[in-house]
Each structure stands twice: as C-alpha cells, then as structure tokens.
Amino acid sequence: MPLNPKKTILYPLIGVDVALFCIEGQGLKALLVQRSQEPHSAQWALPGGLLKPDLDASLEDAAKRILRNKIVVDVPHLKEVCTFSGPNRDPRGWSISVLFYALLPRDQINALINNKVEAVKWDDAAEPAQPLAFDHQQQLQTALQILREKVELHNLPLHLMPTLFTLTQLQQTCEAILGRSLDKSVFRRRLKQEAHSRSLIDTNQKETGLQRPATLYRARPGFDF
Amino acid sequence: MPLNPKKTILYPLIGVDVALFCIEGQGLKALLVQRSQEPHSAQWALPGGLLKPDLDASLEDAAKRILRNKIVVDVPHLKEVCTFSGPNRDPRGWSISVLFYALLPRDQINALINNKVEAVKWDDAAEPAQPLAFDHQQQLQTALQILREKVELHNLPLHLMPTLFTLTQLQQTCEAILGRSLDKSVFRRRLKQEAHSRSLIDTNQKETGLQRPATLYRARPGFDF
DNA sequence: AGAATAGTGTCTGTCAGACAGTATCGC
DNA sequence: GCGATACTGTCTGACAGACACTATTCT
Numbered sequence: 001m002p003l004n005p006k007k008t009i010l011y012p013l014i015g016v017d018v019a020l021f022c023i024e025g026q027g028l029k030a031l032l033v034q035r036s037q038e039p040h041s042a043q044w045a046l047p048g049g050l051l052k053p054d055l056d057a058s059l060e061d062a063a064k065r066i067l068r069n070k071i072v073v074d075v076p077h078l079k080e081v082c083t084f085s086g087p088n089r090d091p092r093g094w095s096i097s098v099l100f101y102a103l104l105p106r107d108q109i110n111a112l113i114n115n116k117v118e119a120v121k122w123d124d125a126a127e128p129a130q131p132l133a134f135d136h137q138q139q140l141q142t143a144l145q146i147l148r149e150k151v152e153l154h155n156l157p158l159h160l161m162p163t164l165f166t167l168t169q170l171q172q173t174c175e176a177i178l179g180r181s182l183d184k185s186v187f188r189r190r191l192k193q194e195a196h197s198r199s200l201i202d203t204n205q206k207e208t209g210l211q212r213p214a215t216l217y218r219a220r221p222g223f224d225f
Numbered sequence: 226m227p228l229n230p231k232k233t234i235l236y237p238l239i240g241v242d243v244a245l246f247c248i249e250g251q252g253l254k255a256l257l258v259q260r261s262q263e264p265h266s267a268q269w270a271l272p273g274g275l276l277k278p279d280l281d282a283s284l285e286d287a288a289k290r291i292l293r294n295k296i297v298v299d300v301p302h303l304k305e306v307c308t309f310s311g312p313n314r315d316p317r318g319w320s321i322s323v324l325f326y327a328l329l330p331r332d333q334i335n336a337l338i339n340n341k342v343e344a345v346k347w348d349d350a351a352e353p354a355q356p357l358a359f360d361h362q363q364q365l366q367t368a369l370q371i372l373r374e375k376v377e378l379h380n381l382p383l384h385l386m387p388t389l390f391t392l393t394q395l396q397q398t399c400e401a402i403l404g405r406s407l408d409k410s411v412f413r414r415r416l417k418q419e420a421h422s423r424s425l426i427d428t429n430q431k432e433t434g435l436q437r438p439a440t441l442y443r444a445r446p447g448f449d450f
Numbered sequence: 451a452g453a454a455t456a457g458t459g460t461c462t463g464t465c466a467g468a469c470a471g472t473a474t475c476g477c
Numbered sequence: 478g479c480g481a482t483a484c485t486g487t488c489t490g491a492c493a494g495a496c497a498c499t500a501t502t503c504t
Contacts, residue, residue, distance in 0.1 A: 214484090
C-alpha cells in the first residue's frame with residue numbers, strides 16, 4: 001500500500017542559530033562550532049540547536065540556552081535577524097531556523113569552551129576559512145550585513161567593548177565591523193552629539209600606556225544596540 | 226497514572242501573519258479579518274494562518290497562500306518583519322508567528338473579498354477601532370514602525386501607488402505612512418537625486434484634471450521596497 | 451482675472467569628509 | 478628634543494528645512 005503523501009510530511013524542524021561576533025586582534029570574528037552529529041557531521045557551522053518548548057519561553061530564550069551550552073559567559077544581548085525556511089535547507093526535511101546575532105565583549109573571548117563534544121573556534125566573520133554547513137554561510141553574511149547597517153547608521157557596538165575602553169579602541173571596533181577606516185575627527189565629533197553622549201560615560205580615568213594617556217569610557221547601564 | 230510532563234508539551238504551532246497596508250482616502254489602512262473559529266472567535270485579527278509544509282516552499286510562501294484565501298489580487302512583495310513566540314500568546318499552546326508586511330496598490334483595494342466565512346475590512350493602521358486578537362495589536366504596531374523607518378530613510382513606498390501616479394500623490398502616501406506632513410520642495414528635490422530617479426520613470430504623460438496637469442510617473446520594473 | 455494645483459529657487463543651519471594642527475605622555 | 482598617540486580646529490561641499498516664488502491649467 002502506497003504511503004499517504006500527507007503522512008510523509010514530517011512536522012517542520014524548528015531551530016535557532018546565533019551569529020556571535022567578537023573583536024580579536026584587528027578583525028571581526030564569528031564563533032563557529034564543528035558539528036559532532038549528522039547531518040553535516042564534522043563540518044563547521046554557526047552555533048545552533050532545536051527549540052525545546054518545555055525549556056524555552058521564547059525563541060530568544062532557546063538561543064540563549066543553546067549559547068550557554070557552547071560558551072561559559074552569558075550573552076545577554078540577542079537580536080533577531082530573520083528566519084530561514086524551506087523543505088531543502090536541512091536534509092532531515094522541512095525546517096525553520098530563526099537567526100539571531102549577539103556581541104561578546106572583547107575581554108571575554110577567552111572564557112569560551114563549555115562543550116566537550118564539539119570543537120569551537122573564532123573565524124573571520126566576513127570570509128570564513130571554510131564553507132559552512134546548511135545555509136549558515138548565507139546566515140552569517142546576513143547577520144554581518146545587519147550589523148554593518150547599524151554601525152553605518154551611527155549605532156555604537158558598545159557590547160563588543162571591554163568594560164573600560166578608549167575612544168580609539170571604539171573607533172577600531174567600528175572599523176573592524178565596517179571593513180574600512182574612519183576619520184578620527186569625524187568619529188569623535190559625532191560622539192559628542194547629544195544622542196551618543198548619553199550612551200558613553202566619561203570615567204575620568206586614564207589609560208596607563210607608553211604614550212599620552214587616553215580617557216577611559218564605559219557604556220551607560222542598560223545601553224541597547 | 227500521572228502524565229509524563231514531557232508528553233503534555235505539544236509541538237509548537239507555526240503560523241504566519243500579514244500586515245497588509247494600503248492607502249484609502251487620506252490615511253494608511255491595514256487589512257483585518259474577523260475570526261470565524263476559536264480561539265478568539267468573532268474578534269478582529271491580522272490575516273494569518275498555519276504553515277502547511279506540504280503546500281508551502283517557505284514561510285513567505287505560506288504567507289502568500291494565506292493572503293490568496295482572503296483577497297483576490299496577488300501581492301507579490303512580502304517582507305519579513307520578525308517573529309513572535311512563546312507558550313502564552315495562543316491559548317492552544319506554545320506558538321510561533323512569523324510576521325510579514327505587504328503593500329497593496331491603491332487601485333486594487335476594492336478587489337478584495339475572496340472569503341465566504343470571515344468578514345474583512347480596512348481599518349486605521351495606526352489606531353485600529355477595536356482591540357485585536359492574540360498579540361496582533363503589537364504585531365501591527367511593529368510592522369508600522371518598520372514601514373515608517375523605511376520611509377524616513379527615504380525609501381519610496383511605490384508598491385502602494387497605482388500604476389501611474391503623480392509626485393503629489395506619492396508625497397501624500399509618504400505623509401499618510403509617517404503621520405506628518407512633508408515639505409514639497411524637499412520631497413521633490415530628493416527624488417531628483419540619482420538613487421531615487423532610477424526608481425521613478427517619467428512617462429511624459431499628464432494627468433487630466435481640473436487644474437494644471439501633473440506629470441505621471443510609474444515605478445521602475447523590479448523596484449523593491 | 452482669479453482659483454487651484456504643479457513645480458522651482460533660494461537662504462540658512464547642520465553635518466560629513468578631509469586634513470592640518472595642537473596637547474601630553476615616555477624616553 | 479623626538480616619537481607616538483590623544484585630541485581639536487577649520488575649510489568645504491552636500492543636503493535638509495523653511496518658505497517664497499513662478500508656471501500652467503480651468504472657470
């Protein structure tokens with residue numbers, strides 16, 4: 001007896017993926033994990049997993065739970081990018097992935113590795129060293145595009161910064177995201193305008209360094225990117 | 226024997242909702258349908274429905290299929306806004322809704338009604354006359370916000386216009402979306418800049434009216450909002 | 451001519467880009 | 478003083494807001 005076509009349709013897989021960005025050295029990096037299970041076992045992919053309605057209060061919660069299994073530190077600021085869906089993007093069948101992005105402070109990028117099964121690494125966000133599983137190459141590209149648009153529109157990626165930072169460091173972070181250099185004078189002039197000065201707090205502290213000390217700033221509590 | 230708690234978790238409902246906008250009179254309207262089934266029977270809501278993996282090639286496809294059941298004309302330009310999810314937003318249990326918005330040309334707003342069960346109406350997009358079912362009030366507000374941000378950033382909502390339109394009509398459409406009046410000179414000066422003039426085609430035709438005839442324009446084929 | 455709508459010109463303030471200049475540290 | 482980095486000043490061009498102005502139709 002032939003299968004009823006309707007019976008061959010499984011309920012769609014519902015997953016979340018996260019593009020977790022950080023600044024390492026001079027470049028923007030994204031967290032990749034090496035898959036330990038089929039499908040696409042051994043390939044590198046964005047951290048992701050399936051929704052568990054009994055554990056998660058929302059899709060964003062699911063993303064946070066999955067991130068906690070990969071890295072030690074909490075990443076409080078997750079933002080939804082968009083969804084990816086269709087019958088062919090996962091060999092197991094019709095699937096939905098909701099993509100989020102998140103930013104990890106520079107001083108926490110070594111606090112990773114909370115996972116004994118999968119290898120984890122930071123890779124170039126704009127051009128990963130190897131192809132990614134599923135449609136994750138496209139997902140990463142989309143997340144990066146959203147990130148760049150926000151910075152172009154003068155949003156400050158303060159969540160990538162350590163607690164205390166100089167304006168030069170902040171400018172270098174923006175440059176790493178945009179992939180181009182910015183004019184120092186223009187950058188600092190913008191920060192003095194009302195909208196931005198509310199996000200930045202002058203700590204009156206100075207960086208101890210070899211040259212002229214720079215003023216240290218911190219993000220306003222509750223700052224949202 | 227007590228239920229296994231895990232068995233009480235049903236698979237999440239996966240649905241799509243659409244905020245379909247049009248211009249009627251001087252205002253921005255959104256399409257609402259009166260629900261004919263539980264939950265929230267008889268309440269007004271955004272057009273929406275459940276994903277059918279055997280029929281839909283993607284979530285956007287699902288949204289198009291659902292719209293076709295409500296209105297006659299095809300609405301080709303659907304854009305994803307974001308998702309809404311959680312255990313409490315639908316009384317049937319854990320649910321996900323992916324929200325899309327779409328724009329209906331002004332000369333097609335009377336080609337609606339493809340549905341014998343549900344009542345359909347255009348309501349004020351910014352302030353619907355009655356509360357909406359589920360979290361659709363919040364969904365509509367979010368979609369409207371995205372629409373306004375795009376127009377503020379000088380995107381042209383050409384998909385709301387009839388095939389041929391004058392610049393004054395286009396300006397009135399933008400004003401209806403933003404909820405504020407715009408300066409005619411500024412508006413037209415922007416349109417002459419390179420980026421916009423590629424989207425607008427001067428047809429060399431004139432509107433037949435009671436006063437000075439206005440130049441008629443049409444959208445460049447393939448224009449995307 | 452006058453009403454009504456289409457379309458243009460101009461003044462001004464704001465801000466971005468470019469780039470030169472000044473300030474403050476260690477050696 | 479000199480190198481290095483932090484930080485500021487200034488010129489210019491692009492563009493937005495405001496508003497007055499001209500142009501073309503109908504009655």
